Amino acid sequence: MKQTIICSCLLLALLPNWAIAQQKVQEVTEITYTLVPNDSIVKEHKKMNYDQAGRLLNKKNYYYNNSKLIKEETASFDTQKQVLTELEVVYSDNKDPRSEKIETKYLVYAAPSGESKHIWQLQYNDYADIVKEDTITYNAQLQPTEHCVYDYRGTTSLRCDEWEYNKKNQLCNNRYYSKWTTINGRGQVTEKKSKKRDYKYRYTRAGQLKKEWGKSYGTKLCRRIKYNKTGEIQQDYKQRVVKIKRLVSPKKDDKTAQQSSEETDKSKKPTKKRYKTRKQKEVYILNYQDGKVIEQSQLIDGKLISKVLNTYQDTLVKTYEQYRGDKITDRISYEYDEQQLLTKTRQDRYNTSGRIVTSFVKYYNADRQVTKDEQWRQGKRYSTRSTIYDANGNPKEKTLSLLNNQNIEKTTYIYKYFD
Numbered sequence: 001m002k003q004t005i006i007c008s009c010l011l012l013a014l015l016p017n018w019a020i021a022q023q024k025v026q027e028v029t030e031i032t033y034t035l036v037p038n039d040s041i042v043k044e045h046k047k048m049n050y051d052q053a054g055r056l057l058n059k060k061n062y063y064y065n066n067s068k069l070i071k072e073e074t075a076s077f078d079t080q081k082q083v084l085t086e087l088e089v090v091y092s093d094n095k096d097p098r099s100e101k102i103e104t105k106y107l108v109y110a111a112p113s114g115e116s117k118h119i120w121q122l123q124y125n126d127y128a129d130i131v132k133e134d135t136i137t138y139n140a141q142l143q144p145t146e147h148c149v150y151d152y153r154g155t156t157s158l159r160c161d162e163w164e165y166n167k168k169n170q171l172c173n174n175r176y177y178s179k180w181t182t183i184n185g186r187g188q189v190t191e192k193k194s195k196k197r198d199y200k201y202r203y204t205r206a207g208q209l210k211k212e213w214g215k216s217y218g219t220k221l222c223r224r225i226k227y228n229k230t231g232e233i234q235q236d237y238k239q240r241v242v243k244i245k246r247l248v249s250p251k252k253d254d255k256t257a258q259q260s261s262e263e264t265d266k267s268k269k270p271t272k273k274r275y276k277t278r279k280q281k282e283v284y285i286l287n288y289q290d291g292k293v294i295e296q297s298q299l300i301d302g303k304l305i306s307k308v309l310n311t312y313q314d315t316l317v318k319t320y321e322q323y324r325g326d327k328i329t330d331r332i333s334y335e336y337d338e339q340q341l342l343t344k345t346r347q348d349r350y351n352t353s354g355r356i357v358t359s360f361v362k363y364y365n366a367d368r369q370v371t372k373d374e375q376w377r378q379g380k381r382y383s384t385r386s387t388i389y390d391a392n393g394n395p396k397e398k399t400l401s402l403l404n405n406q407n408i409e410k411t412t413y414i415y416k417y418f419d
Contacts, residue, residue: 024052024392024417024418025050025054025394025415025416025417025418026049026050026416026417026418027047027048027049027050027415027416028047028048028050028394028413028414028415028416029045029046029047029413029414030044030045030046030047030048030411030412030413031044031045031046031411031412031414032044032045032409032410032411033409033410033411033412034408034409035407035408035409035410040410041064041066041067042064042067043063043064043409044061044062044063044064044411045061045062045064046059046060046061046062047059047060047061048060050111051079052418053110053111054111054112054113055077055109055110055111056075056077056084056112057076057077057079058075058076058077059073059074059075059076059086060073060074061073061074069091070090070091070092071088071089071090071091072087072088072089072091073086073087073088073089074086074087075087077109081105082105082106082107082109083103083104083105083106084103084104084106084109085101085102085103085104086101086102086103086104087099087100087101087102088100088101096126098126099125099126100123100124100125101123101124101128102121102122102123102124103121103122103124104118104120104121104122105118105119105120105121106118106119107119107138107142108142117136117138117142117144118136119135119136120133120134120135120136121133121134121135129152130152131151131152131153132149132150132151132152132153133149133150134147134148134149134150135147135148139165141165141169143163143165143169143171144161144163145162145163145164145165146160146161146162146163147160147161148160148161155180156180157178157179157180158178158179158180159176159177159178160176160177160178161174161175161176162174162175162176162177168203168207170201170203170207171201172200172201172202173198173199173200173201174197174198174199174201174214175195175197175198175199176195176196176197176198176216177193177194177195177196177197178193178194178196179191179192179193179194180192196216196217197214197215197216197217198214198215198216199212199213199214199216199221200212200213200214204227204231206231208225208227208231208233209225210224210225210226210227211223211224211225212238218243219240219241219242219243220240220241221238221239221240222238222239223236223237223238223239224237225237232288232290232291233288233291234287234288235285235286235287235288236285236286236288237283237284237285237286238283238284238285239281239282239283239284240281240282240283240284241279241280241281241282242279242280242281242282243277243278243279243280244277244278244279244280245275245276245277246275246276246277246278247273247274247275247276248273248274248275248276280300280301281300281301281302282298282299282300283297283298283299283300284296284297284298284299285297285299292310292312292315293308293310294309294310294311294312295307295308295309295310296308304325304326305324305325306322306323306324306325307322307323308320308321308322308323309321309323313334313336314340316334316336316340316342317334318333318334319331319332319333319334320332320333327350327352327354328350328354329349329350330347330348330349330350331347331348331350332345332346332347332348333345333346341364341366341368342364342368343363343364344361344362344363344364345361345362345364346359346360346361346362347359347360347361356378356379357377357378358375358376358377359374359375359376359377360373360374360375360376361373361374361375361376362374365389367389367393369387369389369393370387371386371387371388371389372384372385372386372387373385373386373387380403381403382402382403383400383401383402383403384400384401384405385398385399385400385401386398386399386401390415392415392417394413394415395411395413396412396413397410397411397412397413398410398411399411
């Protein structure tokens, strides 16, 4: 089984300042041009309006191909009803436009940098029929207790997640089940139900998760987390036992007998396919040092499949290396200045021979914003995306150029700020 281990690195946790500064923005217009000799063609035209909390109120986005409209996105938020209405229309030649409408009722509607909580969501098709809806129920602490999704496309189905919490508001149980309608052998509509997942959780006296176990789609899970005496995490061990079902190939003599039997009597049903089931043990281990992940490993039946190694400069990530077996596939390096501010990252991707095929290099300013993003292929710079910011830390202009340093795309931003 191919599994990719993803690093929760510092780079992914960086929130650009323009997302925070956006709280001052009342309106932003974003226009992207495709640059051709002596001319420019509009590729995208976007316009968004926000309130003083940075929440999206209105959106109108248009996408073009050779000056022809191919997609339209609109959104509007009703502050009284706390409902966000989104509409997407896709245009194509010689066909009617396809549209999709989504209405979302929010309990908490936050800015992009915050956490929104919705109560229900409805999805409509071209004929204004509801094809999908989901509802979420919360407790007094705004923790989700039930999330159900109804899908009316094809046979009606229902999928539900349920969460239970203890007196300390800690998650102690998570269940997932599904219901659907089908036709039985008599031609009657019947309803089926199946429990897909049932997880339980246990905590230390300090309130730290120490054990997670249960079943999901027939797969057994057992996870244990170890801490030292000071409560610092040392290891996160997860084991999954999966049932693998494989087709058993008939022997050569059996094949010959089956073919001769079918030739003599074609009215008989063919021999049923035979399957063999075996259990596969998958293990995922995260080792920590001083509260930071230094190694991640994935093993299947005791064989090392992939691993990730992290090194640090004090508390900051220095390198991230990902391996498939014993061969490196990706490497990310981080560079900092004397004030420990990130200045540059470089991601290298390797082929099976251990050679660098593609590289992505990013440069940052003092506000942790990407100013230049380069892509390299086989040691040659293939493309460069540069960004200029205004005094408020918002993007002002972006350009995309190829290896001959010729700009092929440009994006400009126009802002209106609250007084």
